[in-house]
Amino acid sequence: FEGEVLENEPLSRHTTYRIGGPARLYARVESLHALIAFSEYCVEQGIPWFVLGRGSNLLVSDAGFPGAVIVLGQGFSSCSYDDAAHVFTAGASCPLSRVVHMAYERGRAGMEFAVGTPGSVGGALRMNAGSRHEYIGSRVLSVTSYRPGEGLVRHRAADIEWGYRESTLPNDEIMLECELSSFDGDPEMIRARMDNAMSLRRKTQPLAAPSCGSVFKNPKGDSVGRLIENVGLKGARCGGAQISDLHANFIVNCGDARADDVLTLMHRVQDAVAEAYGIELEPEVRF
Ligand code: EPU
Structure with a gap:
């Protein structure tokens, strides 16, 4: 097998958010042959899987992922x-x-x-x-x-x-x-x-703190950052997560944030923006 497979690998090590529980299996594949073999193994065994890139637009739950995470290695x-x-x-x-x-x-x-x-x-x-x-x-x-x-x-x-x-x-x-x-x-x-x-x-962006970049997509013709700022949630905190003071569409990990802290803030933002503007914000970050 060209690559390696780890068990119970914490995904917080592989996301820019530094958040995320363990993956049951974490496979780094180094060749197309290995990718085919491992993905076919997952399909045969009924193991759910997803491909992780550099983890920069991803919020992994605190419970982790009960399947296989596939990472394409240097070979790709x-x-x-x-x-x-x-x-x-x-x-x-x-x-x-x-x-x-x-x-x-x-x-x-x-x-x-x-x-x-x-x-x-x-x-x-x-x-x-x-x-x-x-x-x-x-x-x-x-x-x-x-x-x-x-x-x-x-x-x-x-x-x-x-x-x-x-x-x-x-x-x-x-x-x-x-x-x-x-x-x-x-x-x-x-x-x-x-x-x-x-x-x-x-x-304009809080680049020093761990984050997933923009949390929500901009609604047509408007900007989420402006809407969140207007509803007064800039700087709001939940546990270790905070709506950035610099850019309201960034929720940063202040050090010990859990996925649930980020999700709580996301729901607060969605509720407040829906109430004030009647706009349903759609997450850009993947789960
Ligand atoms: N704004 C506020 N308050 C804030 C933040 C922004 O009023 O707290 C206002 C700004 O003044 C500006 C407007 O909102 O008038 C738009 O803000 P900005 O120029 O920072 O861009 P954005 O729409 O928030 C988008 C992309 C970013 C990309 C930048 C620069 C989305 C969701 N985000 O941000 O992409 O870097 O343009 O091109 O489209 C990403 O996708 O992860 C990402 C960071």
């Missing part, structure tokens, strides 16, 4: 650039930030929006990660995934629809790799756009 983390076609090919476990920096080094524009985005390429594809105005889907030329029990599937850009933090990529497929387009760019301009995006993040 390649990132390369084809000079002739101007195409980047990135593996699912490659940090998105590595693609952003490789694009900059090659003088290729189009990925600056993702600077500072903490997730993996696979996770970014799964949730169509991005800023307010740009998202990874708009750069995707193709996605290769694995459908457990069936095999590899190649999705071309024309066959995928991308929406705000969502896409039509099937949820039961495991993202393996994607091809990303790029444009000609002046390295200084690329650097300046990356620096601007990063300094805006540093000013």
Whole structure:
């Protein structure tokens, strides 16, 4: 078996939130062969499973996960650039930030929006990660995934629809790799756009504390941060979790937060915003 399987591995070690109980099984697979073998084992045994990327948009319950967590290891983390076609090919476990920096080094524009985005390429594809105005889907030329029990599937850009933090990529497929387009760019301009995006993040987002990034999706034409601030919940605490003083759509882990503390704050926010504005906030964070 190329990889390793751990039992009762605390998921708090694998989420940016530093929250989450143990997974019954935690499998790091290093090859497609190992991924196929392990996912087929789970299907045969009736063990529920999910794929964990860099754990940056995830709230794992305090009870943990009574199934198998599959992590794609180094074997899926390649990132390369084809000079002739101007195409980047990135593996699912490659940090998105590595693609952003490789694009900059090659003088290729189009990925600056993702600077500072903490997730993996696979996770970014799964949730169509991005800023307010740009998202990874708009750069995707193709996605290769694995459908457990069936095999590899190649999705071309024309066959995928991308929406705000969502896409039509099937949820039961495991993202393996994607091809990303790029444009000609002046390295200084690329650097300046990356620096601007990063300094805006540093000013407006609580980057030092463990979090999952934005907790809720913005409703059309409005911003959750503004709504939460207006209902007076900025800074509110529950146990070890706090609605950030800096950005109200971030709930930070002050050190010893439990998933239940975060969920309690999320429900308080949803109730208050529904009452004040009649808006049902939809979580961006995955459970
Ligand atoms: N605002 C407030 N109070 C707050 C926070 C924000 O009034 O406490 C206002 C701001 O003044 C601004 C507006 O809300 O006018 C929007 O805020 P911001 O520019 O910080 O962006 P956002 O909509 O909250 C989105 C993404 C972020 C991404 C930033 C920058 C969502 C849910 N979030 O945040 O993505 O980094 O734009 O592009 O779309 C993430 O998805 O995890 C994430 C961090």
